[in-house]
Amino acid sequence: MxxxxxxxxxxxxxxxxxxxxxxxxxxxxxxxxxxxxxxxxxxxxxxxxxxxxxxxxxxxxxxxxxxxxxxxxxxxxxxxxxxxxxxxxxxxxxxxxxxxxxxxxxxxxxxxxxxxxxxxxxxxxxxxxxxxxxxxxxxxxxxxxxxxxxxxxxxxxxxxxxxxxxxxxxxxxxxxxxxxxxxxxxxxxxxxxxxxxxxxxxxxxxxxxxxxxxxxxxxxxxxxxxxxPKNLKRKIGGQVVEIDVEKGRRAAKRFEKEDKSFIINVKELSDQTVAIEVNDGESAAPKIFKIASENKIDIKSMRIREPSLEDVFIHYTGKTLRDEDTDLISFVRRQFSKRMRSL
Missing domain, CATH: 3.40.50.300 (P-loop containing nucleotide triphosphate hydrolases)
Structure with a gap:
């Protein structure tokens, strides 16, 4: 049609x-x-x-x-x-x-x-x-x-x-x-x-x-x-390498400072998982292991996958939906605390 x-x-x-x-x-x-x-x-x-x-x-x-x-x-x-x-x-x-x-x-x-x-x-x-x-x-x-x-x-x-x-x-x-x-x-x-x-x-x-x-x-x-959905995922291109580490935030910050010749984007998905958006996962994997070793980051496991809608959302907004929900909860808590202090 x-x-x-x-x-x-x-x-x-x-x-x-x-x-x-x-x-x-x-x-x-x-x-x-x-x-x-x-x-x-x-x-x-x-x-x-x-x-x-x-x-x-x-x-x-x-x-x-x-x-x-x-x-x-x-x-x-x-x-x-x-x-x-x-x-x-x-x-x-x-x-x-x-x-x-x-x-x-x-x-x-x-x-x-x-x-x-x-x-x-x-x-x-x-x-x-x-x-x-x-x-x-x-x-x-x-x-x-x-x-x-x-x-x-x-x-x-x-x-x-x-x-x-x-x-x-x-x-x-x-x-x-x-x-x-x-x-x-x-x-x-x-x-x-x-x-x-x-x-x-x-x-x-x-x-x-x-x-x-x-x-x-x-x-x-x-x-x-x-x-x-298919075209949105295709537009950001490349692949996503997910690594499981002990401290996700520290690892994400380290990779963000590295040479961007092969890293497109880095995002901490959870306390122990980091997503690294790259052009080609297979060629990027050894480089990621090398950077991790030099920065004393212990990679427990690694997965290479095609981009998802979550990756598309991160690409265009810089945040996951979970980040946004956490921001909303934090805002409500701050407003509640202010209200309680004023009583």
């Missing part, structure tokens, strides 16, 4: 959101074609959720705009946008006091879907699609996290949207439930291929790599890279 003749389900133009001096989304431009799963990959606070909320008209942009289905502008046609966009928020919002069927009945009434056979059939169809048909009349408070997330997706699809917005669809789920959600997202793509697209935000590398046709890496409100 050629991308040239496919409809733009989404097209943004300098989409921006600012609160005071804080720019959450900074003049973002991208297109999403029909039949596509488009991923927003980035850490907490990167601007993923803010962008999604602007696209479904929950937030107005400070500057710029976006068009849905080449027809509806998010600022000029908000009502029409809401009718053709399904939104599954990051937080679980289905009502635990209601059954799965009652939750969808309530959603249908909000969107003005008339009572009758057509509504009942649509609800039944959505419940079956997410494999909740047999639990349709069970109370949602008894559902697992994965089941609740699937019900959220069913609710987002009830209006038969041309754009489905999934904000961190598998956050907080165990690995089994997460893979189940991946399976359902792929099922949606196959079932609603024409005049339909999915925009999903995530900070799980494997999730983005497996599900998304194209990925935008967003950092501090700016898209720093956008392409297919």
């Amino acid at each position: 050629s991308s040239d003749n496919r409809m733009n389900i989404v097209k943004t133009k300098n989409l921006t959101k600012q609160w005071g001096n804080i720019v959450a989304v900074d003049h973002v431009n991208f297109e999403i074609k029909e039949g596509e799963i488009f991923g927003f990959l980035g850490p907490n606070g990167a601007g993923k959720t803010t962008t999604i909320k602007m696209l479904c008209t929950l937030l107005n942009p400070t500057d710029g705009t976006a068009t849905i289905a080449e027809e509806f502008d998010i600022l000029q046609d908000p009502a029409e946008v809401r009718r053709c966009v399904g939104y599954v928020p990051q937080d679980i919002t289905v009502d635990g006091r209601l059954t799965a069927r009652e939750n969808l009945e309530f959603q249908a009434s909000l969107y003005g879907i008339p009572r009758g056979k057509e509504r009942e059939e649509k609800i039944e169809q959505m419940l079956k699609l997410v494999e909740l048909g047999q639990r349709a009349d069970g109370l949602v408070e008894m559902f697992s996290g994965g089941m609740r997330r699937r019900l959220e997706i069913a609710r987002g699809l009830l209006v038969e949207p041309i754009l489905l917005l999934l904000d961190e669809p598998s956050v907080g789920l165990d690995p089994v439930s997460r893979k189940s959600i991946w399976g359902h997202v792929n099922k949606l793509k196959k079932k609603y291929r024409d005049k339909f697209a999915i925009l999903m935000s995530t900070h799980y590398m494997e999730e983005a790599d497996r599900l998304c046709d194209r990925i935008a890496i967003i950092d501090r409100g700016v898209i720093v890279a956008l392409d297919t």
Whole structure:
């Protein structure tokens, strides 16, 4: 399927959101074609959720705009946008006091879907699609996290949207439930291929790599890279040599000071693992051992691999997602300490 003749389900133009001096989304431009799963990959606070909320008209942009289905502008046609966009928020919002069927009945009434056979059939169809048909009349408070997330997706699809917005669809789920959600997202793509697209935000590398046709890496409100997962990995080129050592930070600093003729980038992945980005792993390996020996660094093991999305993210942002999450936790702790000292 050629991308040239496919409809733009989404097209943004300098989409921006600012609160005071804080720019959450900074003049973002991208297109999403029909039949596509488009991923927003980035850490907490990167601007993923803010962008999604602007696209479904929950937030107005400070500057710029976006068009849905080449027809509806998010600022000029908000009502029409809401009718053709399904939104599954990051937080679980289905009502635990209601059954799965009652939750969808309530959603249908909000969107003005008339009572009758057509509504009942649509609800039944959505419940079956997410494999909740047999639990349709069970109370949602008894559902697992994965089941609740699937019900959220069913609710987002009830209006038969041309754009489905999934904000961190598998956050907080165990690995089994997460893979189940991946399976359902792929099922949606196959079932609603024409005049339909999915925009999903995530900070799980494997999730983005497996599900998304194209990925935008967003950092501090700016898209720093956008392409297919394969092309993103190809663009940074070379290979990655991972070494396990006793003191990762010390080793990383030593390698950063070395001759850059064969070392492209160095990153401490953990307390005992360092990733060294090189042009050719096989020829770089003996040089790495030599540098380690000269600096009294004991290499316990070494692996040579192709670049991953994690490496792509490091290449464009200089940080791992784990670093970003740690920075956020540190910030919260500092603010809490300041607050406690002021009491």
